[in-house]
Amino acid sequence: MRKSVLPKKVVVILLLITSLVTSGFSQTGKYQYNDSWGKPGLQLNEQRSSDVMLTYSIQDFSIAGKQINGEPMHEIVLSSHLLPNKAGAPNLPGNGYMLAIPNGATARVEITNSRIEIIENVVMEPSPEIPWDTDKSPLRYIQDPSVYTKDAFYPAQPVIVSTPSALRGVNVVRLGITPYQYNPVTKQLKVYRDIKIQVIAEGGDGTYGTERLRSRWWDPILKNSIVNSQVLPEIDYAKQIAAARSSNEYEYLIITPNDTEFVAWADTISRFRNMQGIHTGVVTLGEIGGVNAIALEAYINSIYADWQTPPAAVLLLGDYGTNMNNTIISPIWDNYCVSDNIL
Numbered sequence: 646m647r648k649s650v651l652p653k654k655v656v657v658i659l660l661l662i663t664s665l666v667t668s669g670f671s672q673t674g675k676y677q678y679n680d681s682w683g684k685p686g687l688q689l690n691e692q693r694s695s696d697v698m699l700t701y702s703i704q705d706f707s708i709a710g711k712q713i714n715g716e717p718m719h720e721i722v723l724s725s726h727l728l729p730n731k732a733g734a735p736n737l738p739g740n741g742y743m744l745a746i747p748n749g750a751t752a753r754v755e756i757t758n759s760r761i762e763i764i765e766n767v768v769m770e771p772s773p774e775i776p777w778d779t780d781k782s783p784l785r786y787i788q789d790p791s792v793y794t795k796d797a798f799y800p801a802q803p804v805i806v807s808t809p810s811a812l813r814g815v816n817v818v819r820l821g822i823t824p825y826q827y828n829p830v831t832k833q834l835k836v837y838r839d840i841k842i843q844v845i846a847e848g849g850d851g852t853y854g855t856e857r858l859r860s861r862w863w864d865p866i867l868k869n870s871i872v873n874s875q876v877l878p879e880i881d882y883a884k885q886i887a888a889a890r891s892s893n894e895y896e897y898l899i900i901t902p903n904d905t906e907f908v909a910w911a912d913t914i915s916r917f918r919n920m921q922g923i924h925t926g927v928v929t930l931g932e933i934g935g936v937n938a939i940a941l942e943a944y945i946n947s948i949y950a951d952w953q954t955p956p957a958a959v960l961l962l963g964d965y966g967t968n969m970n971n972t973i974i975s976p977i978w979d980n981y982c983v984s985d986n987i988l
Contacts, residue, residue: 674708675706677705678702678703678705681702681838684704685703687740687820689872692873695845696846697843697873698842699820699844701837702839703723706722706723706836707722708721709722713771713786716768717768718769719767721737721738721769722738723824726738732772732773732787733787733788733789733792734771734772734799735770735772735792735827736773737769738825739824740822741819741822742822743812743818744819745854745876746816747852748849750847751847751848752818752846753806753845754804754805754806756803756842756843759837759838759839759841763834769829771789794830795830796831797828798827798833798835799827799829800826803826803835806818806844807819807821812871813866815871816854818844820842820872822842824836824840825837854877854878857954858955859880860954861880861885861957889952889954892952892953894948894954894955895924896923896956897918897924897960898926898927898928898948898958898959899962900929900973901927901928901929902973903929903930907962907963908929910962911927914960935969936973945959961973961975
């Protein structure tokens, strides 16, 4: 039987094509570091009066090959880092962490030590545009030319810190860590295997949080959200609840339309919550004196500012509408949806 033999020219072309395709994915695979300075992610090392010492470590990650717009590119897969970067920028995994700082303080950050590995010949995919949930078209990967034509590492800093904001009366900053930097011209990827970080508080009065705003319902959220939550002072919740009961202030407040049927259901919920041990009260739109979003927000802001024990949560009971007898208003966000989260 005669064997079929490909011409040498065809074989050479096939080998060349195979070489080009596989070279585009030559850096793919799993990268492991067995001598990390700490556990994966961010670890709190030391909390001092004016600064916080932290360690961020990577123990393993993967580089995967994929086709983007018909071109071979690379994607970084790092555990627990799921959100894409800014649309059009190199899709480098990053994460944010919340830190408490003293009341009235600001913060700055310094990298005190790090270990870096450089991986050559990486073609990083751009971050896709996050579509609306109604957009069923394929993800769009469009390179931002201001980043991809620049001979510089992106982002400029792997660790940044935000301006302060408040979380239930606690002065907090967000620490942003992107343990990679990418130069799209040289195609070099910097991997920050380990980073020693110092967050320095500047100014402030040395105290943390606002005792009046502390809550037995909010404190578990604070402890889960804030890396150094141990700086928050202990609170006597029993004393706090007793003070609220004696002054007709509520941990849980129900705002209801004026109609007696709605008030009856609000009272039913209130009794159930009180039986659970959650001090609950009911207020009608008539007592508030308005049905529009401005009036509701002004009322909620006033009790949050004035009550010795502000509510941990507010329930708006009723369907959307402007008739205060049987509906309740909520703001419309971006002409798109009704949302009480704007209040």
